[in-house]
Each structure stands twice: as structure tokens, then as C-alpha cells.
Amino acid sequence: MSSLATSRRTAERTATSPSQFRPAPSRRSRDNLTGWGFAAPFLAFFLIFLVWPLLYGFVMSLTGKSLTGANDSLIGLANYAEALADTAMWRSLGNTLYFTVISTVPLVIVALVMAALLNVGLPAQWLWRLSYFAPYLLASTVVSLFFTWMYNPQLGLINDSLSKIGLPKVAWLNDPNVAMWAIVIATLWWTVGFNFLLYLAAMQNIPHQHYEAASLDGAGAWRQFFSITLPQLAPTTVMIVLLQILASLKIFDQVYQMTAGGPSGSTRPVVQYIFETGFTGYRLGYSAAVSYIFFGLIVIVSVMQFVITRRRSA
């Protein structure tokens, strides 16, 4: 980066060295002012709704602040110390990571498969695209309600179908070993359409000549997929994985509505734990500390992702 910047500066110097081409200082500062003017609305929003809450939240995490206004004094890092020793927090953090891992993999692979199937040129493309993407447009409440009924142990469609083919009933949302998977299935159905669209767009951008040349060389469909399609999709895959990890880390809505974190706390994500300690448990300071620990985790994931991406593109 530094070499690029240096060369640009040199170029600017060369271009502006003859005095007749140097812009008048007043004009330049006016341009600057106009620029700031255009940026001001965004900057104001950024400062008020992002930077200020970020700082305020951090200061709050150093206090014993309560929703009722009690214990407003600074207590240093006590909240952080308590959080690090809090098994319930670690458990919710573990649940979040578990969900992220087991949801990201199918959400990327299924999207890729769906896009590849559609890309081979099925008739009525618009219908496929619509039916794959339509669930993404539904509200989380609708999806949760819908799946809660499907998963109902006594009256649900899924258990009914299972018993018709002679399989035992499953306590989808009531078995700690199954509940997270049930939520992953619902999430997959609901959100896979977005990744699918990204993949489809990327696939349709791969030059057709590559496939023609490969066919002439005698490459079959699988060979073409693994040697042309997948490598060409690499940047898209990296982007999808990154977006998906960040989206999965923020899991809250469907869990809160389908299991409320149960059974036995097996699905409670860290966002729900933050909500519970802060708003129903009144401990805003402690809740802020847990949020900052979670924030730290997201930063670590993002940095790792950034490093991996850079190494690949280098």
C-alpha cells in the first residue's frame, strides 16, 4: 500500500508542479467543504447511532448499572471477571458457535447445489428462482410459527409423516440433542435463498468459452464443475461464507420464538443471554460486558477471515 501511495503522491506532484495548473486554495477548501457537506448526514448517523452507542456501551460495561437506575458507579473490570467465570455465558457462547458451524456448512453447500442444478438450464427458470428465494422474504415470526407447528410432537406434520413410514416420533424442539438441528433446518429453509441467488449470479458470469474449450478437450460435466465452476466461484464462496458466519453468529429471532433457548438451555444463543441479563435481569452493566466479549469474538472471526482472504487473493 505504501508504495502505491508514494507513487500517487509523486504523480500528483508532477502534475501540479507548473504553477498555472495549481488550483487556487480558496477553491480547494470550498470543494472540501462541499464534500464534508455531502458526507455530513451519513457522518452524523454514524456518530450518533454507531460510535456513540459503542462508547456508551463500553463505559456501561465498566459500571454496575441497573435498568432500575441503581448502582450506577464505576466498578472497573468486575463485570468482565464475572462474565469470564460465568458458565451460563460460556454455554450460550458455545451454543452460538455450534449453531454457526452446523448452519454455515449446509447453508453454503445447499445453496451451491441449488444454484448448480438451476444453472444447467432447467425450463421455467423464474419459477425455480422464485420458489427457492420466496421463503427469504418471510418474517422470522411467520417462519418460527410455521415450523413450531410442523415440529409439534403430537399434531405436527413431520412426526405424522414419520409414523406413516414406520419411523419413531422425534421430540424436535424438546430434545436437547435435536432442538438445535431443528432450528438449523428451519433456518436453512428460510434463508438459503439469499446465498443461492449470489451463487447463481456468479455462475452465470462465468464465460461460456471456458466450458466450450473444456468440452473440446473431452472434459465431462463433473470435471467441468470441479475444474471450472468451483475455482471461478472461489471469491463468491469466500464472501458467502463470511456473510453467513456473521449472520449465524447473530442468531436470536427463530430461537427465541421456537424454543426460547430451551430445552435445558441447549439452544440459548449469546444474544438471548445478553437480552436476558440486561432487560429481564435488569443488569445492564453486566449485559454490556457480555456484549463486548461477544463483540471481541466477532472481531477475531472477521480478522481471521480477512487474513485468509488476503492470503488467497495474494
Add this chain to the structure above:
Amino acid sequence: MKQIDFFAGKQVTRRQLLAGSAALGSVFAAAGLTGCGGSASAAAVQDIAFWHLLSGGDGIKMQAMIRQANEGNPGFTVHPTVLAWGPPYYTKLAMASAGGRPPELAIMHASRVPGYAPGGLIDPWDMSLLAEHGVTAESFAPRIWDKSQHDGQVFSIALDSHPFVMFYNTEVAGKAGVLTPNGQLQDVGSPQEFLSMAREMQKVTQAHGLSFGYLGSGSQMWRLFYTLYKQHGVDMELTPGQSMKADRDAAIESLEFMASLFDDTIAAQSGDISTGIAEFARGSSGMLFSGVWELPTLKKAGLPVDAATIPTLYGTPAAYADSHSFVLPRQLNDDDEKRRSVYKFVSDVLKGSLSWAEAGHIPAYQPIVQSQAYRELTPQIHYANAADIIAYDPESWFSGSGSDWQTYFAENVQNVLLGRDKAADGWDAFVQRTNTLLSRPNPV
């Protein structure tokens, strides 16, 4: 850029645009003033904001009671806001009070008051003002009145008590031969007697003897557990900074009995609240453990339904219960006149609570309970004795109806009820979770 292309073919100068906006602004301002004038002319009627969490049949009854009070008092109009039961309601109420924008009046479960009173989110009641309308301490049953106090002050005025009871299908019970000559369910005095009565009913329904939906619901599990626990004649205490005081043996025995119910003969192993109620309502079981608020639903189902308190299985009559109570969220600016209207409204609703009793609840206001009209309400009168044996949640800032504490109970106990964990392990884990809460700084 001196001029702005506004519409094709027509150019407007910046000066004209500014003048236009100013004119438009003044039109809106004028409209605003008219609006203010409109409400100012009706200022004689006080608007009272009232938040509650009563939905379904309860909500309709409450709406009718509010309408009646409004019609009888031209000086004020009560505007109710209904919020979803549980954490959403209590979170919003706490935040509104802490943020200085609370309603003038709200309904709370009496068991949640210890989480609100010490932090200054609600104000105490002035009993002399209520006495002006004929409502005094003597208007309430002793247990309910005791619960309305906190640190020597009255923080809540109970509208009712709503215990956890047992509904039964008289037709099924009759065929099972477990009815007394007066048509009510036989008394049973031990867990074994109860189980054999349930098995007799199962023989009639061919499905289950008892319906009790509990999966995924900490409240349901807690209601039955606490009823059975208190029937052992023991207490539970939650004091911040100390370990939870509870009788471990009684707790484990209660949990083991609950687990023994879910054998798919006496009761379905995997039933949530809605499937439990639906099962009883279609006659596939003889009994239902539920809250009294379920009565309108069961009556509507056309069942031959009667009710009683949950049988005393461990020697001491007890029933888990809570009360819908009126509280005064703390106001930033006291308005004495408005407060007086609130007192009048509350006393009117208490005096009209016979219609509330029709929804299944036991009225807190004794003149109603002692009235002939209430005595004629069946099956309400068959569990009215619950008011003398009710047990509220142990007091702390984190306990009570719809609290996270009940969720933590479910987290540790659901696997016991499903037969996956030992009762002792589930109970000990719950005690440990509770002790963690007690060891933390008290936020109220």
C-alpha cells in the same frame, strides 16, 4: 447552481423553493395548532393510560370492566394498552418506568412486585384515598392482603387470585366410579390414591387419565411443582447473598411424583400446554391440571366440567397461585387529580369483579366473594377455598410469574420429567443456578 430543475419544463428558483417550503410549513403548523385546540377543549376529561397483560377471554372481560368504569365516570377515560404476557410485558413496564414514561396504572402479578418496589419503579398506594371509595384492608382475604405489602407499605391492590387447580370431566369420572354421591370428585390423600384414580379414568377414556401440558413451559412445571412442594408443609427462601433455603427431600419427592405421571397411560409423556388442553377438551382424559383462567375455554368446549383444588397428597393443603394486581408506576410529575381518578377507577373495577370471577378467577374483593351471585357460580365456588391455601412464589427480585427463574427451573427439570435425569440431579442443578443468581449483585 442558481436554479433547480423541479418539474420538466418549469424552473423554480431557490428563493421560490424556500418561500414555498416556509408556506407549506406554516400550513402544517396551523393544522397542528388546530389539533391542540381540539384536545384542549376536551381537557376536562382526564386520560388515564393503563397497561395490562390480559389477552384472550380475560382481555375481553377486562375491556368490558374498563368500559363500564368509563361510562360510570364522565371525569376520566381509561385507555388500556395490552402487551404480551411474560418477559415482554415486564421488560417494557420496567423500561417505561425507568425512562420516565410509564402509564398511570398497570397490572402486575403480585409475585413480581418484589422486583419493582425496591428499585422505585412503582409507588405505594395511599390506603386513605382508597378508603374514600370504601376499599380497605378488610376488603381482602388475609393471604392476598399480606402479599400486597412490601416493607410495610401497600404496593399492589389485588384484583384476584388465580390458583393452579384441577379440572375434571364429570362424565368420565362418573363412569370411572370416582365421584361422590353429591357429584364431586372423591377426595384422595396420597400419591398412590391419585395415581390409581387416574388409571381408573384412563380405562374410561382409553387415552389418558390426566392431561398436563408442560413441555417447553417453565411456568407450567413450576406451578405443579410448587403446589406439591408446599403440600409438604415446607418453605422456600431466597435471600440475596445467601444460599437458597429449601427442603431438598420434599423437592425431590415432588419431582419424582411428577415424573411418574408421564408414563403415557396416566398422562402423555410429550405434551405442551396447547396439546394438553386440547386433549382434555375433546374428552380424551378425565382430569386437567391448569390455571383457573382456562375455565372459559373449557366451558366453550361444551364439556361436563367441574373443578377442585389439586388434591392434598402430602398432608398440607396448598395451591400455587398468583394475583393480578394494580400497581402505580412511578410518575415524574405527580398529578393529584389524575391519581384520584385512578383510585376511583380501581375501586370501581374491584366492585365490579363478579364478571372477572366469571372468567374463572377468585375475586380478591371480599364483598364479591361473599355475595350470593358468586356462590351461585359453578364450578368457581368449588375451588373458592383455594384463596385460603394459596402459596405465592418465594420472594426475590428474580422470581415470580413469567420470570427467567421459572425458565431456569424448566431447564434443569424438564429432563427429569422426561425420565432422562434423576430428580436429585435436576433439583441440585436448579439450586446451583439459583445460588448463582443470589450471589450476584442485586440490581433493584
